[in-house]
Amino acid sequence: MFAAGTESAGWFLEHAWLIPLIPAVAFFLIIGVGKRLPRGGSEIGIASMLASLVIAAGTAYQWIQRVDAPVAEGELGLSRASAGFGRVVSEKVATEGHEVLPVINSWNWFDIGGLKVSIGSHIDGLAVTLLLLVAFISTLVQIYSTEYVRGDRRYTHFFASITLFSAGMLTMVLAPNMVQFILGWEIMGLCSFLLIGHWWEQKANSEAALKAFWTVRVGDMGLLVGTAALLSVFGTLEISEINEKAANFAGDNKGMLMFAAVALFIACIGKSGQFPLHTWLPDAMAGPTPVSSLLHSSTMVVAGVFLVARLYPVFHVGLDINIAGQDFNLIAVIGGITILIAAGLAFVQDDIKKVLAYSTVSQLGYMMLGLGVGAWTGAVFHIFTHAFFKCALFLCAGSIAHTGSHHSFDMKTDMGGLRKKMPVTFGVWMVSTAALCGVPFFSGFFSKDEIIDSAKYNDYKLFYFVAIIGAAMTAAYMTRATYLTFFGKARGGAAHFVHGDDALATNAHDAHTVDAHAADAHGHDDHHAPAHHSAPLPFAKSDSSWQITIPLIILGVLAVVSGYLNAPALGIHWFEHMTESSIGSGTAMSVPPPPKFTWAAAAPGLLLVALGFVVSLALCKAVFGEKKNALQGLTQRNVLLGAGHKFLVNKYYLDALYEKVIVHSIAHPISRVVYWTNQNILDGMVNAVGKGGKRSGEFVYKYLDQGLVDGAVNGSGATARGAGTALQPVQSGKVNLYGALLFGAAAVGALVLVLVNS
Amino acid sequence: MLINQFLILGAVLFCIGVYGVIVRKNAVLVLMSIELILNSVNINLLAFDRLWGGQVDGNVFALYIIAIAAAEVGVGLAMVLLIFRNRKTIALDDLSEMKG
Numbered sequence: 001m002f003a004a005g006t007e008s009a010g011w012f013l014e015h016a017w018l019i020p021l022i023p024a025v026a027f028f029l030i031i032g033v034g035k036r037l038p039r040g041g042s043e044i045g046i047a048s049m050l051a052s053l054v055i056a057a058g059t060a061y062q063w064i065q066r067v068d069a070p071v072a073e074g075e076l077g078l079s080r081a082s083a084g085f086g087r088v089v090s091e092k093v094a095t096e097g098h099e100v101l102p103v104i105n106s107w108n109w110f111d112i113g114g115l116k117v118s119i120g121s122h123i124d125g126l127a128v129t130l131l132l133l134v135a136f137i138s139t140l141v142q143i144y145s146t147e148y149v150r151g152d153r154r155y156t157h158f159f160a161s162i163t164l165f166s167a168g169m170l171t172m173v174l175a176p177n178m179v180q181f182i183l184g185w186e187i188m189g190l191c192s193f194l195l196i197g198h199w200w201e202q203k204a205n206s207e208a209a210l211k212a213f214w215t216v217r218v219g220d221m222g223l224l225v226g227t228a229a230l231l232s233v234f235g236t237l238e239i240s241e242i243n244e245k246a247a248n249f250a251g252d253n254k255g256m257l258m259f260a261a262v263a264l265f266i267a268c269i270g271k272s273g274q275f276p277l278h279t280w281l282p283d284a285m286a287g288p289t290p291v292s293s294l295l296h297s298s299t300m301v302v303a304g305v306f307l308v309a310r311l312y313p314v315f316h317v318g319l320d321i322n323i324a325g326q327d328f329n330l331i332a333v334i335g336g337i338t339i340l341i342a343a344g345l346a347f348v349q350d351d352i353k354k355v356l357a358y359s360t361v362s363q364l365g366y367m368m369l370g371l372g373v374g375a376w377t378g379a380v381f382h383i384f385t386h387a388f389f390k391c392a393l394f395l396c397a398g399s400i401a402h403t404g405s406h407h408s409f410d411m412k413t414d415m416g417g418l419r420k421k422m423p424v425t426f427g428v429w430m431v432s433t434a435a436l437c438g439v440p441f442f443s444g445f446f447s448k449d450e451i452i453d454s455a456k457y458n459d460y461k462l463f464y465f466v467a468i469i470g471a472a473m474t475a476a477y478m479t480r481a482t483y484l485t486f487f488g489k490a491r492g493g494a495a496h497f498v499h500g501d502d503a504l505a506t507n508a509h510d511a512h513t514v515d516a517h518a519a520d521a522h523g524h525d526d527h528h529a530p531a532h533h534s535a536p537l538p539f540a541k542s543d544s545s546w547q548i549t550i551p552l553i554i555l556g557v558l559a560v561v562s563g564y565l566n567a568p569a570l571g572i573h574w575f576e577h578m579t580e581s582s583i584g585s586g587t588a589m590s591v592p593p594p595p596k597f598t599w600a601a602a603a604p605g606l607l608l609v610a611l612g613f614v615v616s617l618a619l620c621k622a623v624f625g626e627k628k629n630a631l632q633g634l635t636q637r638n639v640l641l642g643a644g645h646k647f648l649v650n651k652y653y654l655d656a657l658y659e660k661v662i663v664h665s666i667a668h669p670i671s672r673v674v675y676w677t678n679q680n681i682l683d684g685m686v687n688a689v690g691k692g693g694k695r696s697g698e699f700v701y702k703y704l705d706q707g708l709v710d711g712a713v714n715g716s717g718a719t720a721r722g723a724g725t726a727l728q729p730v731q732s733g734k735v736n737l738y739g740a741l742l743f744g745a746a747a748v749g750a751l752v753l754v755l756v757n758s
Numbered sequence: 759m760l761i762n763q764f765l766i767l768g769a770v771l772f773c774i775g776v777y778g779v780i781v782r783k784n785a786v787l788v789l790m791s792i793e794l795i796l797n798s799v800n801i802n803l804l805a806f807d808r809l810w811g812g813q814v815d816g817n818v819f820a821l822y823i824i825a826i827a828a829a830e831v832g833v834g835l836a837m838v839l840l841i842f843r844n845r846k847t848i849a850l851d852d853l854s855e856m857k858g
Contacts, residue, residue: 733854735788739779 012058013066013103017121019055019131020170020184023048023138027164034156039146045159046142049166053135056128063128067100067578100124100581102240106176115237122176122239125579126309126380130173130298133387137298138166140551144395145290147547148402158198162294165191169299173306177237178227181307185223185271188300189216195295196287208286214713215280219270223307226263230314233257239310246313247586254318261318264307265330272304273361274368275338279709281361282345285353285409289398292353296360297391302383305367309380312591313584315371322374322458322592332372332455336466338365341700343473347480348697351409352397355481359436360390362470366451369463374592375454376583377576381566382447384575388562389435389444392555396429399552400485403544406493411481417490421498421542424549426486428556433482435559437475438609440602443563449602450568450594457595468605472612479616487620568597619689764805771798785838785848789831796827 026048034041106120121127142162149158168191172184190213197209231237233256234245249257268274273281281301285292295301308315308331315321319329342361349355363386370379400415401407404422408414419426435442438449448471456464490498536545543549566575576594583591595601730741771794778791800820807816842848 735785735850735853736780736783739776739788743776743779 010058010062010065012055012062013123014105016055016059016103016123016127016131016174017105019052019059019121019135020167020174022051022055023163023167023170027160027167030156030160030163034160040159041156042142042146042159045163046139046146048163049135049139049142052166052170053132053139056131056135059123060128060132063123063125064578066103067125067581102127102581104176104240109179115231117179117237118177119180120176121174123174124582126306126582127173129380129384129575129579130302130306131170133298133384134166134169134173137387137391138162138294140554141290141294141391141395144293144398144548144551145288147545148290148398149288154198158195158288161191161194161198162291165195165294165299169303172303175239177239178230178242179237181239181310182223182227185267185303186220188303189213189220192216192284192295192300195291196284198288198291199286202286205286208280208283212280212284215277216270219267219277219304222263222266222270226260226265226267229256229260229263233260242311243313243584244586246311246317247584247589249313249317249586249588257314257318261315262330264311265315265334268304268307268368269334270304271307272301272364272368273338274304274334274364275341276709278338278342278361279705282349282354282357285351285357289353289394289401292357293391293394293398296357296394297387301360301364302367302387305364305371305379305383308368308371309376309383309582312371312376312582313586313589316374316584316591317588321372322590325459327460328462329372332369332460332463335365335368335370335372336463338362339369339466339470340365340473341704343470343477344693344697344700346473346477347693348701350412352400352411352415352481352485353394353409355411355477356390356393356397359393359474359478362474363390363436366448366467366470369455369467370451373451373455373458373460373463375451375458375594376591377566377579377594378447378450378454380579381575382444382451384565385435385443385447385559385562388555389432389442389559392428392432392552392559393436395548395552395555396425396432399425399544399548402548404494404497406496408493410492411484412491414492415485415490415494416488417486417498418494419486422544424543424552428552428559429482429486431556432559433478435563437478437613438471438605440569440606441560441563443559443561446563446567446569449597449605450566452605453568453595453597453601454592456601458592468608471605472608475609475612476616479613480620483617483620568594569599569602615689761805761809764801768798768801768805771795771801783849783851785841785850785853786835788850789834789838792834793827793831796823799823 023045026044030041030044034044037043102122102124104120104122106118109117109119111117142159145158145162149155152158165188168184168187170184171187172181175181175184193209193213196212197206200206200209227237230242233251233253234242236242236245246257251257270277281296284295287295315331319331320326321329321331339362342358342365346355346358346362349358363382367379367382367386370376370382397409400418400422401409404418404425405414431442435444438445448467452464452467452471455461455467489495536543536549564570564572566572585591775791775794775798778794779788782788782791800823803816803820803823807813807820838848841853845852
């Protein structure tokens with residue numbers, strides 16, 4: 001063992017390798033003895049994640065000390081304190097004088113052909129951020145899961161898989177070289193397959209698991225090819241060496257570096273659900289909600305973004321990012337397309353988890369866009385803040401399904417009006433939504449705004465517009481989801497819950513458990529034992545029990561305060577200061593400093609967000625207010641508006657809102673005339689916007705998703721099946737025939753050998 | 759020493775073994791035929807070892823093959839035994855569940 005950093009690195013920095021090791025060992029313990037334990041192995045999982053969290057926190061503390069150490073007596077601390085608003089370039093120079101070296105510990109793993117492959121830990125600002133994030137979120141999600149999957153028939157396996165999943169992400173985050181990186185990356189791929197298909201008895205679930213696995217595998221080819229290309233260019237697999245050599249790149253084979261960057265980026269597209277390969281992410285919602293939450297916040301999907309951030313010099317130099325006159329590059333283009341396409345699709349989803357899934361895809365697009373325009377800090381900080389509020393949103397969705405809507409995730413049939421009965425869930429949801437939409441002074445605002453600002457100031461004008469339009473769309477679809485879930489009239493399962501006779505919702509829930517399972521299409525087929533719930537929090541008696549609400553509250557608080565670690569609007573650049581040594585700097589690479597924050601620059605984006613919010617709220621009121629009446633039969637509003645509106649009511653009936661508008665307007669031109677003449681301006685707008693959104697959403701879904709992407713996948717499947725059918729007769733099952741084939745083939749081989757050699 | 763005789767012996771044993779593997783329906787006899795094939799290879803190895811310089815390579819290989827053959831026949835006979843217990847037959851024709 002040798003330390004490549006300075007000698008004074010602290011105990012936690014030297015022993016960070018324990019962070020992934022503890023959950024990895026815990027995985028085997030859970031598999032081995034979990035079923036015999038009173039809590040089915042969940043205690044081992046939670047204990048291991050807590051231990052990792054403690055070590056990660058210690059590592060973070062010592063890293064902070066390490067970064068601040070040279071600053072303490074120097075002039076830098078003063079200049080930073082007085083810099084206040086915005087960060088100036090000269091300060092960057094000052095920092096480089098005190099370049100903070102990463103702490104690298106490694107052991108020889110194996111030697112192959114003169115190439116030493118090591119295993120160990122590479123600690124720098126980026127790794128510390130992700131370590132703390134993953135350990136923290138995993139701990140909360142596991143505590144949440146003890147209630148959410150209580151009584152599941154594969155309870156022990158669930159905790160084993162989710163623990164190994166975290167271990168995989170932590171292994172990858174710590175990786176000092178590409179081999180360990182790939183190891184962690186693939187462990188996650190495997191565990192995502194296991195967890196998405198957790199309820200594999202339903203065919204849709206196992207198909208979703210396979211789809212996730214294979215789609216990501218397509219991208220993984222890029223990772224292997226890209227790693228091989230890096231090895232051929234730089235002759236090493238050590239990440240720190242690759243970064244240093246790439247940042248000072250001056251060789252002739254720039255094309256090879258570009259090839260490596262493109263290949264690695266294909267891996268990121270697969271893993272992070274970027275545009276052409278994003279189709280697996282919404283399907284991955286088939287897994288239990290805690291899995292979706294973990295998958296979409298801190299692990300798995302951010303792995304791709306992390307790869308770009310980790311090897312940033314390779315991408316920055318290989319793809320010529322921030323070279324003068326460059327208007328676009330691969331990363332920014334893919335990120336920009338992803339933002340818009342995913343946000344568009346989020347409008348037409350009825351499943352609350354699918355809205356959140358497309359929202360994640362869209363936010364990952366922001367992170368990629370940030371990396372593509374040179375806003376490294378903004379992108380990494382967006383990973384950080386996004387993890388908290390997206391995790392909170394998914395756990396809210398799970399809380400609603402678990403307590404409020406009888407295991408249904410359908411916003412239109414089983415939700416609505418839940419805000420009074422589920423105050424904690426509602427509060428956390430609102431805070432997290434505000435953070436996701438980038439409302440000022442919530443965490444998402446600080447990270448997203450830095451990405452948007454950088455796109456503008458680094459001369460990626462087109463992507464600036466893409467980003468602010470995407471922000472407005474985010475506000476609009478989240479308003480729709482919030483309205484459907486928490487406001488308006490309670491429907492279906494939620495109506496049962498809200499109007500239940502029992503004061504305590506948990507009792508009402510128990511009474512309906514059986515029929516909920518019979519009708520439930522989401523495969524939440526646990527709770528075979530009589531479901532006994534733990535106590536809810538005293539001030540929110542009808543909300544979910546404490547294992548669910550306490551993680552929610554913690555995440556909700558973090559969704560607000562995590563943004564203040566790096567708030568350019570308030571002159572705080574602490575996070576940037578802690579992580580900037582991970583960016584890499586060299587002669588061939590010049591990452592522009594983050595732009596100076598001004599409210600004037602942020603104003604267009606904020607105005608658009610506000611506009612998206614207002615328009616969406618108005619539309620929701622108009623559209624879903626009507627729908628509420630439809631379910632109730634004749635109500636006051638229907639009577640008021642008269643018979644002509646029955647048509648309208650029927651069109652807005654149930655899930656197929658947008659489709660029915662189109663179908664009816666084409667199939668029944670006369671009713672369309674009645675429809676138009678009976679509308680006021682607002683409803684006319686509803687129709688126009690609805691059609692436009694529906695058309696673009698459908699077009700994307702039908703032609704790009706279904707036609708292009710799925711077509712390619714199905715085509716390869718059909719080819720494989722054809723080949724299989726052709727070869728089927730050979731597989732007679734007769735051992736003698738197999739033997740004859742074997743020896744026949746050997747004889748032919750021998751004959752060829754003889755003929756060739758003679 | 760005439761090496762041809764050893765090689766011809768090996769080839770004859772090999773052919774008998776292959777014939778047995780292909781036409782025999784009895785699983786035990788097929789296993790025995792496989793032993794014949796392996797031993798024919800052993801004869802070849804020893805013969806060539808003797809022909810070229812007499813290092814120990816060929817002998818070591820032959821020893822390996824004997825050990826592996828013992829393990830293989832142990833596993834094979836155990837499987838045959840289990841199949842017989844379950845089905846009261848060891849005719850390979852009846853064991854076509856692996857049909858594609």
